[in-house]
Every structure is written in structure tokens, then in C-alpha cells.
Amino acid sequence: MNGSSAGASAAKSPISPSAPRMLLRRLGAIDEIGVIGAIVLLSVLLAILVGDTFLSTNNFVNVSRQASYVGIMAVGMVFVIAMGDIDLSVGSIWMLSSVSMAIALREELPIWLAVLICMVVATLCGLLNGALSVWLRIPTIIVTLGTLSLFRGLGLVVSNATPVSGYNLETWFFEWIGGRDPVFGIWTSVWAMVLVGIAGWLLFTRSAFGRRVQAIGSNLQAARFSGVRIGRYRIMVMALMGFIVGIAAVVALAFNRNGSPTVGVGTELYVIAATIIGGTALTGGSGSVLGAILGAIIIQLIQNGLALLAVPPAWSTAVTGIVIIVAVTLDYLIKRR
Amino acid sequence: MGEPVATPSEIVRLDHVVKRFGGITAVNDVSFAVATGEIHAVVGENGAGKSTIMKMLAGVHLPDAGTLLLRGDPVVISDPLDARRRGISIVFQELNLFPHLSVAGNVFANRELSGAGRLLDERRMVAETRHILDEMGVELDPRTKVGKLAVGEKQLVEIARALQQESDIVIMDEPNSALNAAESERLFDLLRRLRDRGITIIYVSHRLEEVFAIADRITVIRDGRYQWTRPIAETTIPDVIAAMIGRRLEETFPDRQPVDPAARVVLEVRGLTCPPTVGPIDFAVRSGEIVGFAGLEGSGIDETLHVLFGLGKPTGGDVVYRGQEGGRPTSPFDAIRQGFALIPANRREEGLMTGWSIRRNASLCVLDDLLDRVGLIDRTLERNLADGYVRQLSVTTDSIDKRVVNLSGGNQQKVVVAKWLATEPTVLILNDPTRGVDIGAKSEIYALCDRLARGGMALLFTSSEIEETLGVCDRVLVFYKGRIIRSIARGEASKADVMHWVAGGVIPEVVEVEVAQELDPRLPTA
Known part of the structure; x- marks a missing residue:
């Protein structure tokens, strides 16, 4: 969309621009250019300040893996926010589905069934968010503010508020999916992020589903007049959000090994921040799946950099907040120009 | 164009007032006067400029040329607050009330009475509101939330607000488009009583039956220009309709073949x-x-x-x-x-995604027909669809990827038409x-x-x-x-007939002939 309009204005310009300027124009036409620039800038900065520790393979793997959970969930959040809604309960869905899966494993259910339970619980949580919002006509910000506590509370009840463990770790699931193998296992969650990202990108930009989701966020009334079944779509998108959280929960559990009742506390804010940093407007109507994943990487880079620079963890949280505000403001100013 | 009727005491006078919006002259050299203590109707077709005139009196717009005179003195009404200070209140078509506040809260909005310690004096506001409502002969509890009232009652609250401010000029902009017969009657009753107390009422409407039932004098505006002002007894509905319609740029309508029975x-x-x-x-x-x-x-x-x-x-x-x-x-x-396909009345709110391209708008209702084998939107099919309708409807644009917000109104509407024709x-x-x-x-x-x-x-x-x-x-x-x-x-x-019928009137045969003659384009303008 932006690409073509920028191209048209370039064509209209009477003086033929020089090659570097053309390149700049082309780059400027990419929606995610701001986020990509920020990642490059941050990486260079950290490489200079921290040096080898930052550039080590080990650190790279850590950053990617930690970014991947938020990145996966941010793909779902793009749909939710582009539709003009929000989901504050994703951290709690993560925790509840993760604990459910761990309990299933402890009860010696087959691994495939445990994975299925995780996915079903997560999807049902999302479905409930959507259904409550549509049927009771309550905005999702209110519904998910409630289910944020509800889901986590349920998770605490079923887990007795203690980490769920004590199951056989010597299975393909923990050995391969959550393995420490430097070639494959350690990258599983990153691969999952890439796959979810590609699927999400196709769904968002190229499918009728994605188009209608954006129609709802762009102009609810006109979408209704155009025959978009709004209630159905809103429920489907919230359920999709839950489903995607389920994917993150499975790969995270494979790596973390026990079902911790503290997992995902405050994650919703990072997921939302990643989505917005990535260029999805809170007002709805448009979004970027790639941007959201890059946004998750930015957030992780900042936290990693601050840790490497030996900034106390308490400060790290505060600085992350500042950076999010700066990033979103910059993006807003650039787009307003 | 006749001179306004001379009156002993003018409270409002417009003197060669002009108001332009962009290239459009909404009010063009309008002069007329309103007498103290009369109900003065201002009528005209949609877009004739009557609302713009009222907004100038209410301080919403400043005139580009000409003068407003209030009680004989030239004034500049700089903003709505200024208008209120000068005793002018306006009751807008779309009521400006706070639904979550009580009747009293609305009547005193932004002029709340406070007692000791700068706290609101709720009791005094309720009492004064009750006093005003009693004077109006309205039975309404001042403590009711305005959101719970019927439209007619809300209008009464607006009037109460005007009275609380001791306005002596009350402008009613299309007051009864949403009122039922009983509510209208009650409103008219109240307006007459207010007039008898010396309050001047300017009543804007295009419902002529009602105007003739309530107004003392009537002013006709057409295409931003003043036509005439006459006492109601000296004019008739057909006269007014003829003055409202006049002659305009001819649009060309297609010839229709009779429908096959x-x-x-x-x-x-x-x-x-x-x-x-x-x-x-x-x-x-x-x-x-x-x-x-x-x-x-x-x-x-x-x-x-x-x-x-x-x-x-x-x-x-x-x-x-x-x-x-x-x-x-x-x-x-x-x-x-x-x-079924519906081209809605409100293009921007119901018809289009204004931030979207022509292509995406055109395909929205038929996405399911544009899918490829994998189930994704086939981009070639989508482009062909949009291209075809852009050509068929001659939408003026350099690309189907142009965002519709950048198109003219006519071209935007063509995109809406394209979107619906695509559903066949x-x-x-x-x-x-x-x-x-x-x-x-x-x-x-x-x-x-x-x-x-x-x-x-x-x-x-x-x-x-x-x-x-x-x-x-x-x-x-x-x-x-x-x-x-x-x-x-x-x-x-004729148009005059239909205008009469939609307003609930019945035209006698004789009058119908007269109007038809006046509408004959060969005759000179009155």
C-alpha cells in the first residue's frame, strides 16, 4: 500500500533522483524499515559497548530464543489489535495451558495428548474471551482484564501454586523439541516463530480472513454493511490468539521442562509492546506480522544489552519501558510526517 | 428580491452577510431582520444555507462579509459563549446534552452554582431548574438522567437551559424532525407562551405545515440567497414552495422506457x-x-x-x-x-474503508470468489476486478492502488458503486x-x-x-x-406536489396549476 504511493510520487518528481536517493526512497517505502533500523542500531551499539560477550554465539542463541516466545504471541496480537481489540490475558493463557500440559505429563498421558491438551486449553481460553466480549457486548479490554486474573487463578488452583514436575524428561519431546542440541533443539522455538510468522503473514495479508479482520478494525460500520460477520470474526480472532499462545506454551515448556505457575507474568505487556513497535496501530485497521516479530527482538535486545552492561534488573525494566515509549513515539512522528 | 418588511423593533438584523466554505458560497449577500417577540421561521431546501446563517448567529461561524446587528448595534459574535452572553441560545438538531448528567446538571452545565467551600450547590440548582420547568409548564423531575429521556423531553431540557441563561433569542434548528405529533404540539404550545413573554424565536425548518401552524413571519432562503420575508397571513404554502425551489442547474435525467408489465x-x-x-x-x-x-x-x-x-x-x-x-x-x-446490495447514505461511515485502496474496497464483498487453489486471494483476479469497474464507471484515478481518501466525492461514490456491482x-x-x-x-x-x-x-x-x-x-x-x-x-x-405530500399536505387542484406555471422554465423569475 505504502510502497505504491511512494513509487507514484517518485515517478511524478520532475528531476530524476540519484541512485542513492532512489535506494533511500525504496527503503523508506518498507513499512518495517524503522524497526529494522532500530535493530541494526542497537546491535552496533551493543557490539561496540559490550564487544565479544554480545557477539558470542551463545548470547545470540539466548536472545533469539527469549525473543521467540513473545514473537510468536505477537503474531496473534497483530490480528487482535488490527481488528481494534486487545488481549490482556495472553500471559495467563500461557501459564494455564502450560501448567495443564505439565499435569497431563505428570499423569503419564501420552505426549501427543498432553500437547493437544495444552493447545485446546489455550484455544478455549481465547474462545471464551471472544465469546464473552461478543455475547455480553463488553469490550475485550475489560473481558481480558478479568480473564487475566481468572486464567492465572485457575492455573494456580490446578498446580497448587507450585511448579509441576516429576515426569520423564528422557523423551523425544524434551530431548529434541526442548533439547540443548546446539544445531537443532536449541533453535526449536525460533523455528516455531519463523513458521508461525510465515503462516500469520499469509493469513494477514493474503487471505480473505485477514482482509476482513482489517476491515473490522478499519471501519466497523462499513464492515457490517459489507456483510462481514463481525461477531463471528471477533470470536475467531480471539480464539486464534489463544491457539498461538498455545504454540508458544508448548515450545517454552519443552525448553523450561517444568510447568511453572509464575511463567508469563506481565508477558501481555511485552507482546502488546512488540506488536505496536512493529507498526500495528492501536486504532486498528492495519498491522504488520513481520514488524511484530522484529518488535519482540528489539525488546529482547534491549533487555539483553542492559544485562550485559551490568545494569541492575530493576533498572532494566524501567529502561525497557522508556525505550518502548521512545520507539512508538518515533514511529508515530515518522508516519505523521 | 424584496426589502425586508420594516418592523418597529428589530432584535436581529443581517446586513449583506456572506459566508464561504472553500470555493462554495453557502450564504450569499443575505439581509433580513427579525422583530422582537415574534416567531420567525426560516425555510429553505437542504443545503440552502439556513443552518449556516443560524450558526453565524450562534457564534459557530464568523461571516466573511457583511454585518450582524443585535438590538440595532453591529456586533461580532466571536464564539458560542459570546453568543450566549449576548442572549442568543441555539437548540441544535443534534442535541448537545450530557446524557450522564441530570436535567438540572444539564441546565447548569458549565455554569454550576457552588455553595460554601466551592462545592456544588446541588439543591439550589435542582430548585431553580424546577422553577424554570414549572414556568414552562413541563412536568419533568430535574434529577432524572437526561440519557433516560425521550427526544422531545431532551428538547425541552435544551429550552430550559436557554431560559436559565435568560436568553431573549432562542434559535430552534429543525427542532421537530424527531418528534411525534403530541410532542410537537407541546413544543408549539411552549414556543407560543415564550413568545408571549417577549422572547424572540427563530425557527428553522423545512416542514411547511408546521411552520404555517406556528410562525408569525417567514423568510425563504434558496441556494444561499435571501428570497423574501412575509407575514404568514400574507402567503401560502405553494408560494413558499415556489420560492424555495426556484430554478437550478439542470441535471440530465435519462429517458426511461416503460417497464414491461x-x-x-x-x-x-x-x-x-x-x-x-x-x-x-x-x-x-x-x-x-x-x-x-x-x-x-x-x-x-x-x-x-x-x-x-x-x-x-x-x-x-x-x-x-x-x-x-x-x-x-x-x-x-x-x-x-x-x-441484495445497498449503497448506503453515508459513504464515509457506512460505505468505504477510506484508508484502503480502490482495489481493496472494490473486492471486499466478493473476496470468496477471488480465491486461488490454496485459498488465498488471487491478486490477478483482484486487480482485474478493480480495473474492470474503474474503467466501466470511469473512476478518475491514476492507479487502483490509490487510497480512496484521496479521491473526490464523486469518485469515492463510484468506488462504493463498484464494490456493490461486483456482488452482481x-x-x-x-x-x-x-x-x-x-x-x-x-x-x-x-x-x-x-x-x-x-x-x-x-x-x-x-x-x-x-x-x-x-x-x-x-x-x-x-x-x-x-x-x-x-x-x-x-x-x-411535479416536485412541488411531492414536496407537499411528503410534508403531509394536500394540494387543491387550482393551486397545483399555479405552481406548475411558476415552475415552467420559460417564464421569467419572480
């Missing part, structure tokens, strides 16, 4: 009723026929069209569609699937399709209606401009207070 009845509405007081409505549309709806806001047209598109639920009656009973669409999704409808509903569209595009839309009907589509057409409905349609159904009161064939009635 053997053509299939596509849609039949039987005894349809919907809330609050619409119906029973009965009509039928044949394939290839353009049926027009004429009526004022609140006459039941919008409700009827919405039911046909699955946007509203009727309380009774049946819709027979393609010979099938119970053919009423239950949702817009269902309506589209069955072959059997019944096309056009709700005021030429609003905010330039004359050239208007003619194109009329020609398109004709072409689509020739192709066998059934069209339902309504417009805020009656001559348009008359010019486009084979048959016009006149709606009044939720009922169809008349069905007129093409060329059977």
Missing part, C-alpha cells in the same frame, strides 16, 4: 411494520424497474431499506423475494448472498447515492441506474433531492409518518 416481480413487501411506528408498508418491484421512495427524515424510508438489507428486524409483515415467502434477509451477509445483485438499493457528489458524476449515476435496470436489475432509489427521485424512477412511493400515502407514475407529479 409482464416482467417478473422480484421483490414484494407485504404489511411490513418496524419500530417505532413504521408500516404497514406494501409494495412490489419488477425486474428492470426503478422504484423511488420520497419522504422526509423519519418517514420510514430508512427503516424499510434497512429491513430489506438485514440491518433491522421488522415487527411484522413478510418479504417475498423471487417468489419465496419469508425471504427477508437476516443479516447483511445473508442479504448479499441472496442478491438482483436488487440494488441506492440510499441518497448523489450526496456530496458533483453534477457530472450525478448524471453518470443516473445513467448507470437506467443501464442497470435495462439489464434486468430491480432498483430501489431514494434521495434527499426530490427532483432526482422523480427524474430517475419509473414509480415513486411517497412516505409520510411511516406509511406509503401515494404511488405516482413517472411524469405524473
Whole structure:
């Protein structure tokens, strides 16, 4: 969309621009250019300040893996926010589905069934968010503010508020999916992020589903007049959000090994921040799946950099907040120009 | 153009007032005066400029030229607050009340009374509000939340607010478009009593019956220009209508061939009723026929069209569609699937995703037909679809990827039309399709209606401009207070007739002839 309009204005310009300027124009036409620039800038900065520790393979793997959970969930959040809604309960869905899966494993259910339970619980949580919002006509910000506590509370009840463990770790699931193998296992969650990202990108930009989701966020009334079944779509998108959280929960559990009742506390804010940093407007109507994943990487880079620079963890949280505000403001100013 | 009638005591005078918006002159050299303590009606067609004049008096707009005189002195009314200080209150069409506050809270909004310690003196505000309401002869509890009141009662709250401010000029802008008969009567009663207390009322409306029931004098505005001011006793409704209509730029309407009486009845509405007081409505549309709806806001047209598109639920009656009973669409999704299309009245709010490209808007309703084997939107099919309609409807644009917000009103409307033609409808509903569209595009839309009907589509057409409905349609159904009161064939009635009927009036035969003569373009202007 932006690409073509920028191209048209370039064509209209009477003086033929020089090659570097053309390149700049082309780059400027990419929606995610701001986020990509920020990642490059941050990486260079950290490489200079921290040096080898930052550039080590080990650190790279850590950053990617930690970014991947938020990145996966941010793909779902793009749909939710582009539709003009929000989901504050994703951290709690993560925790509840993760604990459910761990309990299933402890009860010696087959691994495939445990994975299925995780996915079903997560999807049902999302479905409930959507259904409550549509049927009771309550905005999702209110519904998910409630289910944020509800889901986590349920998770605490079923887990007795203690980490769920004590199951056989010597299975393909923990050995391969959550393995420490430097070639494959350690990258599983990153691969999952890439796959979810590609699927999400196709769904968002190229499918009728994605188009209608954006129609709802762009102009609810006109979408209704155009025959978009709004209630159905809103429920489907919230359920999709839950489903995607389920994917993150499975790969995270494979790596973390026990079902911790503290997992995902405050994650919703990072997921939302990643989505917005990535260029999805809170007002709805448009979004970027790639941007959201890059946004998750930015957030992780900042936290990693601050840790490497030996900034106390308490400060790290505060600085992350500042950076999010700066990033979103910059993006807003650039787009307003 | 006659001089305004001289009056002993003028409270308001406009002297050669001009107001422009961009290139459009909304008010063009208007001069007239309002006398102290009269009910002065200002009438004109939609867009004649009457609301703009009132907004200048209320301090919303500043005149670009000319002078406003208040009690004989030239004044500059800089903002609404200034207007209120000068004793002018305006009751807008879209009421400006706070639904979450009480009646008293609204009456005293922004001028709250405070007692000791700067706290609000709730008791005194309630008491004073009650006093004002008593004076008005209105039984309303000052502590009721305004959100719970009926429209008519809200209007009374607005008037109470004006009285609390001791305004001696009250402007009513289209006050009773949403009122029922009893509420209107009560409002008129109140206005007469206020007048008798010496308050000047400027009453803006296009409902002539009501104007003749209440006003002392009447001023006619047409195309931003002052026509004349006369005491009500010295004029008649046909006079006023003739002055309101005048002559305008000719739009070209297509010639229509008579509809084949053997053509299939596509849609039949039987005894349809919907809330609050619409119906029973009965009509039928044949394939290839353009049926027009004429009526004022609140006459039941919008409700009827919405039911046909699955946007509203009727309380009774049946819709027979393609010979099938119970053919009423239950949702817009269902309506589209069955072959209904609705070009909505409000393009920006209901018709388009303004931030989207032409291509994406054009394909929105037919995405399921554009999928490739994998189930994704086939980009070539989508481009071809948009390209085809851009060419067919001659949308002026350099690319189908242009965002519609950057198109002119006429081209935006063509995109809406494209979007709906893409669904290949059997019944096309056009709700005021030429609003905010330039004359050239208007003619194109009329020609398109004709072409689509020739192709066998059934069209339902309504417009805020009656001559348009008359010019486009084979048959016009006149709606009044939720009922169809008349069905007129093409060329059977003049615009003046229909204007009279939609307002609930009956024109005697003799008068009809006079009006027809006045409308004859060969005669010189009055």
C-alpha cells in the first residue's frame, strides 16, 4: 500500500533522483524499515559497548530464543489489535495451558495428548474471551482484564501454586523439541516463530480472513454493511490468539521442562509492546506480522544489552519501558510526517 | 428580491452577510431582520444555507462579509459563549446534552452554582431548574438522567437551559424532525407562551405545515440567497414552495422506457411494520424497474431499506423475494448472498474503508470468489476486478492502488458503486447515492441506474433531492409518518406536489396549476 504511493510520487518528481536517493526512497517505502533500523542500531551499539560477550554465539542463541516466545504471541496480537481489540490475558493463557500440559505429563498421558491438551486449553481460553466480549457486548479490554486474573487463578488452583514436575524428561519431546542440541533443539522455538510468522503473514495479508479482520478494525460500520460477520470474526480472532499462545506454551515448556505457575507474568505487556513497535496501530485497521516479530527482538535486545552492561534488573525494566515509549513515539512522528 | 418588511423593533438584523466554505458560497449577500417577540421561521431546501446563517448567529461561524446587528448595534459574535452572553441560545438538531448528567446538571452545565467551600450547590440548582420547568409548564423531575429521556423531553431540557441563561433569542434548528405529533404540539404550545413573554424565536425548518401552524413571519432562503420575508397571513404554502425551489442547474435525467408489465416481480413487501411506528408498508418491484421512495427524515424510508438489507428486524409483515415467502434477509451477509446490495447514505461511515485502496474496497464483498487453489486471494483476479469497474464507471484515478481518501466525492461514490456491482445483485438499493457528489458524476449515476435496470436489475432509489427521485424512477412511493400515502407514475407529479405530500399536505387542484406555471422554465423569475 505504502510502497505504491511512494513509487507514484517518485515517478511524478520532475528531476530524476540519484541512485542513492532512489535506494533511500525504496527503503523508506518498507513499512518495517524503522524497526529494522532500530535493530541494526542497537546491535552496533551493543557490539561496540559490550564487544565479544554480545557477539558470542551463545548470547545470540539466548536472545533469539527469549525473543521467540513473545514473537510468536505477537503474531496473534497483530490480528487482535488490527481488528481494534486487545488481549490482556495472553500471559495467563500461557501459564494455564502450560501448567495443564505439565499435569497431563505428570499423569503419564501420552505426549501427543498432553500437547493437544495444552493447545485446546489455550484455544478455549481465547474462545471464551471472544465469546464473552461478543455475547455480553463488553469490550475485550475489560473481558481480558478479568480473564487475566481468572486464567492465572485457575492455573494456580490446578498446580497448587507450585511448579509441576516429576515426569520423564528422557523423551523425544524434551530431548529434541526442548533439547540443548546446539544445531537443532536449541533453535526449536525460533523455528516455531519463523513458521508461525510465515503462516500469520499469509493469513494477514493474503487471505480473505485477514482482509476482513482489517476491515473490522478499519471501519466497523462499513464492515457490517459489507456483510462481514463481525461477531463471528471477533470470536475467531480471539480464539486464534489463544491457539498461538498455545504454540508458544508448548515450545517454552519443552525448553523450561517444568510447568511453572509464575511463567508469563506481565508477558501481555511485552507482546502488546512488540506488536505496536512493529507498526500495528492501536486504532486498528492495519498491522504488520513481520514488524511484530522484529518488535519482540528489539525488546529482547534491549533487555539483553542492559544485562550485559551490568545494569541492575530493576533498572532494566524501567529502561525497557522508556525505550518502548521512545520507539512508538518515533514511529508515530515518522508516519505523521 | 424584496426589502425586508420594516418592523418597529428589530432584535436581529443581517446586513449583506456572506459566508464561504472553500470555493462554495453557502450564504450569499443575505439581509433580513427579525422583530422582537415574534416567531420567525426560516425555510429553505437542504443545503440552502439556513443552518449556516443560524450558526453565524450562534457564534459557530464568523461571516466573511457583511454585518450582524443585535438590538440595532453591529456586533461580532466571536464564539458560542459570546453568543450566549449576548442572549442568543441555539437548540441544535443534534442535541448537545450530557446524557450522564441530570436535567438540572444539564441546565447548569458549565455554569454550576457552588455553595460554601466551592462545592456544588446541588439543591439550589435542582430548585431553580424546577422553577424554570414549572414556568414552562413541563412536568419533568430535574434529577432524572437526561440519557433516560425521550427526544422531545431532551428538547425541552435544551429550552430550559436557554431560559436559565435568560436568553431573549432562542434559535430552534429543525427542532421537530424527531418528534411525534403530541410532542410537537407541546413544543408549539411552549414556543407560543415564550413568545408571549417577549422572547424572540427563530425557527428553522423545512416542514411547511408546521411552520404555517406556528410562525408569525417567514423568510425563504434558496441556494444561499435571501428570497423574501412575509407575514404568514400574507402567503401560502405553494408560494413558499415556489420560492424555495426556484430554478437550478439542470441535471440530465435519462429517458426511461416503460417497464414491461409482464416482467417478473422480484421483490414484494407485504404489511411490513418496524419500530417505532413504521408500516404497514406494501409494495412490489419488477425486474428492470426503478422504484423511488420520497419522504422526509423519519418517514420510514430508512427503516424499510434497512429491513430489506438485514440491518433491522421488522415487527411484522413478510418479504417475498423471487417468489419465496419469508425471504427477508437476516443479516447483511445473508442479504448479499441472496442478491441484495445497498449503497448506503453515508459513504464515509457506512460505505468505504477510506484508508484502503480502490482495489481493496472494490473486492471486499466478493473476496470468496477471488480465491486461488490454496485459498488465498488471487491478486490477478483482484486487480482485474478493480480495473474492470474503474474503467466501466470511469473512476478518475491514476492507479487502483490509490487510497480512496484521496479521491473526490464523486469518485469515492463510484468506488462504493463498484464494490456493490461486483456482488452482481438482483436488487440494488441506492440510499441518497448523489450526496456530496458533483453534477457530472450525478448524471453518470443516473445513467448507470437506467443501464442497470435495462439489464434486468430491480432498483430501489431514494434521495434527499426530490427532483432526482422523480427524474430517475419509473414509480415513486411517497412516505409520510411511516406509511406509503401515494404511488405516482413517472411524469405524473411535479416536485412541488411531492414536496407537499411528503410534508403531509394536500394540494387543491387550482393551486397545483399555479405552481406548475411558476415552475415552467420559460417564464421569467419572480
